[in-house]
Amino acid sequence: MRKFDTKVQHLKYKVLREVARHAWDDSLYDKILDIPSIISPGKTPTMRCCVYKERAILTERVKLAMGGDKSNPNVIEVIDIACDECPAAGYEVTDSCRGCLAHRCEDVCKRGAITFDQYHVAHIDKSKCVECGQCAKVCPFSAIANRKRPCQNACKVKAISINSNNAAHIDNSKCISCGACVYQCPWGAISEKSFILDVIATLKASKSGNNKVYAVVAPTISSQFTYAKLGQVITGLKELGFHTVIEAALGADMVALSESKELVEKGFLTSSCCPAFVMYIQKTFPELVPFISHNPSPMTAISEHIKKMDPTAKVVFIGPCTAKKMEFQLDSVKPFVDSVITFEELQALFDSKGVDITELDEGVLDNASYFGRIFARCGGLSDAVTEALKEQGIEDFVLKAFACDGIEECRTALLKKSKNVLDANFIEGMACVGGCIGGAGCLTHGEKNKSEVDKYGREALEKTILDATSVLNM
Amino acid sequence: MKVTICIGSSCHLKGSRQVVESLQKLVADNKLEDKVELSGTFCIGKCQQGVCVNVDDEFFSVSPETVNEFFNTQILAKV
Numbered sequence: 150m151r152k153f154d155t156k157v158q159h160l161k162y163k164v165l166r167e168v169a170r171h172a173w174d175d176s177l178y179d180k181i182l183d184i185p186s187i188i189s190p191g192k193t194p195t196m197r198c199c200v201y202k203e204r205a206i207l208t209e210r211v212k213l214a215m216g217g218d219k220s221n222p223n224v225i226e227v228i229d230i231a232c233d234e235c236p237a238a239g240y241e242v243t244d245s246c247r248g249c250l251a252h253r254c255e256d257v258c259k260r261g262a263i264t265f266d267q268y269h270v271a272h273i274d275k276s277k278c279v280e281c282g283q284c285a286k287v288c289p290f291s292a293i294a295n296r297k298r299p300c301q302n303a304c305k306v307k308a309i310s311i312n313s314n315n316a317a318h319i320d321n322s323k324c325i326s327c328g329a330c331v332y333q334c335p336w337g338a339i340s341e342k343s344f345i346l347d348v349i350a351t352l353k354a355s356k357s358g359n360n361k362v363y364a365v366v367a368p369t370i371s372s373q374f375t376y377a378k379l380g381q382v383i384t385g386l387k388e389l390g391f392h393t394v395i396e397a398a399l400g401a402d403m404v405a406l407s408e409s410k411e412l413v414e415k416g417f418l419t420s421s422c423c424p425a426f427v428m429y430i431q432k433t434f435p436e437l438v439p440f441i442s443h444n445p446s447p448m449t450a451i452s453e454h455i456k457k458m459d460p461t462a463k464v465v466f467i468g469p470c471t472a473k474k475m476e477f478q479l480d481s482v483k484p485f486v487d488s489v490i491t492f493e494e495l496q497a498l499f500d501s502k503g504v505d506i507t508e509l510d511e512g513v514l515d516n517a518s519y520f521g522r523i524f525a526r527c528g529g530l531s532d533a534v535t536e537a538l539k540e541q542g543i544e545d546f547v548l549k550a551f552a553c554d555g556i557e558e559c560r561t562a563l564l565k566k567s568k569n570v571l572d573a574n575f576i577e578g579m580a581c582v583g584g585c586i587g588g589a590g591c592l593t594h595g596e597k598n599k600s601e602v603d604k605y606g607r608e609a610l611e612k613t614i615l616d617a618t619s620v621l622n623m
Numbered sequence: 624m625k626v627t628i629c630i631g632s633s634c635h636l637k638g639s640r641q642v643v644e645s646l647q648k649l650v651a652d653n654k655l656e657d658k659v660e661l662s663g664t665f666c667i668g669k670c671q672q673g674v675c676v677n678v679d680d681e682f683f684s685v686s687p688e689t690v691n692e693f694f695n696t697q698i699l700a701k702v
Contacts, residue, residue: 363665383632393631393666458664513632610636620630620643623661 152376152496154593157337160196162497163188164207165345168214169501172349184211206231210340217342223321224342224474225331231338232316236296239280242271245292254284254293303333305556306429323432327425327556327580328471328589341471341589344488345498351463351487352390360461361392365451365486366514367468368398368525369585371605372598373492379605380511386467386495387512388504397466398517400451401524402617405533406541408444412534413546417574418442419563420530424476425580426559434563445482447524448473452485454621463487467495469588472580491590515610518617522606526599527554527584529606530577533614540615550575555582624659624702627677631666634673641687642674649694658702 153159167184171177185207189200197203209228212218217226248269255263255271262277263284271292273284285293300317301309308323309330317330317339330339355362364386374382383394404422412418421427421442430437445453452464466473466489477486490498499506520536523529531550538546551573553559559578565571581587586598611617626646630639643663650659667675672684678697685693 392668395631395665455665458662513636515632515636516630611640616640620628620635620640620663623628623643623647623663 152592153493154591157335158493158592160188160337161210161340162493162500164210165214165343165494165497166501168211168343169345169349169498172346173353173502177346181211202230210337213340214343215346216344221321223319223324223326224471225319225324225326225328226340226342227317227319228338228340229314229316231336233336233338234315235298235335237298237301237311238296239275240273240278240282240285240293240295242273243292243294245290246270246288247290247292249289251289253287253289257283257287259283299333299335300330300339303329305329305560306433325425325428325432325556325580326472326475329556329581331471332589341474341491343490343494344474345490345494347488348465348490348498351465355390355392355463360463361459362390362463362465363455363459364391364394365397365400365448365455365464365466366394367448367466367470367585368396368401368517368522368602368605369469369588369591369598370467370492371522371525372586372595372601373469373592374496374506375593375601377506378511380513381506381509383512383514384509385499385504385506388509389498389502391465394512394514395451395455396514396516396521397447397451397468398521398524399617399621400445400447400449400454400521401530401533402517402521402614403450403454403621404444404447405520405530405537405614406618408442409534409537409541409543411442411444412548412575413538413543415440417566419566419576420578422446422524422530423472423579423581423585424470425472425556426578428472428475429556429559429578429580430563433560434567437563437567440566446476447521448476449482449485456485465490467492469581469585469591471589491588492592493590496592516617517609518611518614519606519609520614521617522609523602525585525602527579528552528577529584529602531575534575537614540613548575549573550577552577552579554579554584554587556580624698625662625677625679626659626698627662627664627667629665629667629673629675630663631670633666633670634675637673638687639674642676642685642690645687645690646694646698649691649698653699655698655702659698 171180185204189203194200260277262274264272306323308320310318312318386394419440448466455462473489477489520533531552551562553562562576669675674685676683676685
């Protein structure tokens with residue numbers, strides 16, 4: 150049974166599971182200091198130089214599992230002592246340089262930064278090098294390597310720098326909380342805050358009180374928990390104490406309808422479903438903010454509807470996304486969504502309560518249409534808007550969608566729009582590569598995820614957006 | 624009179640959309656909009672007996688096949 154992509158995720162999971170286990174039985178404050186040595190027992194280190202450093206880092210992970218640094222508004226945080234201060238020298242000539250005759254590196258370098266020693270081995274003059282990487286590309290021996298920190302490499306908005314302690318530092322004015330660095334740091338030194346304690350408290354309170362807790366699950370769930378059936382995950386959520394489980398994809402159906410109308414009215418729009426993409430526009434292309442769709446995200450749309458039906462409801466969104474942890478704290482979203490956790494955290498919640506989902510009966514999950522469900526992968530939102538235009542009989546508007554996944558593609562589209570050279574009237578922006586299925590809070594990322602989402606889409610009972618949303622019009 | 628129809632997953636798969644559409648039409652045909660308030664809910668907690676419908680606080684199990692009879696006996700006869 151493989152639950153995670155990496156051992157970093159597994160370690161994070163173990164901390165979350167232990168914290169949750171003690172939170173359920175109200176023993177967290179008695180046991181909190183024991184958690185690091187439960188996870189890193191004995192005297193032999195397995196991850197770092199000594200068990201004491203391992204435990205010191207685990208203490209920081211426990212803090213994050215309990216909500217992290219309240220004075221930092223960002224949900225993404227660096228654990229300074231866990232940062233291994235990876236080499237960050239940029240382009241360097243390695244031992245593989247054979248001192249060849251061709252010297253393609255020298256010819257291609259426009260800055261004259263390449264010199265040779267007495268053995269004809271290349272060297273890069275850092276005072277001249279601009280890190281363009283051309284020398285590395287042309288070397289026939291692949292002898293020039295780019296030593297860049299994995300976190301900085303992952304961060305396409307360039308929010309990560311190196312501080313005076315040589316540790317990674319996140320610039321909150323640039324960070325969009327997409328979690329790419331969280332997933333890519335090989336040391337697990339960047340992590341996201343967890344709100345599992347809030348969720349456990351809400352679930353416990355609902356047992357004795359009247360507030361029902363609703364789980365809203367992102368359609369990406371169809372590609373997760375692959376060791377069990379989706380129906381078993383649904384039953385597992387109810388075992389945890391959730392009153393019922395509702396597809397965020399039904400919110401996506403609602404968004405597709407209203408977004409298509411807004412698009413026709415305004416003539417040009419960017420999507421607003423992905424909170425990291427929205428933050429990216431706000432922070433990097435402020436002049437394009439007026440073009441962001443005024444629609445709430447699918448999470449917010451369905452949660453608002455749930456609270457309209459049941460004003461005492463508590464809503465927890467469960468998805469693949471770290472940026473949703475920022476979105477639910479916005480003033481416009483706060484009244485509707487009470488908390489956000491990821492699939493990683495849900496796995497920890499299951500195991501903290503001893504819920505083995507593979508042993509459970511299969512529940513059902515069916516609220517949305519095919520089109521709402523495919524929002525989870527790049528291109529799905531554009532397909533849904535096309536369908537919504539068709540279903541509403543809007544024939545004189547031709548949708549020209551530019552679906553981009555990954556911040557680099559989003560940047561290209563937004564840059565073109567800002568220069569008025571974009572040949573499209575709709576930008577579908579997803580910060581993660583592949584769309585939500587590439588989210589940092591996924592348990593696993595794989596080639597099959599897209600086809601799993603499409604398959605789940607086709608299994609929906611309702612074949613049209615209007616049919617799926619009709620029951621909401623009461 | 625408040626009629627609450629469950630539109631949660633389990634009831635949805637058993638035809639709650641058809642039940643909702645039928646009730647909306649029957650209420651309109653009989654001009655009961657002022658007297659009968661139709662509303663939805665996600666899960667009443669009796670998934671085995673879906674489609675779950677509450678008339679005020681009384682529970683009924685309805686299906687697309689029985690919705691006409693349900694309307695006549697429990698709504699039309701009682702408003």
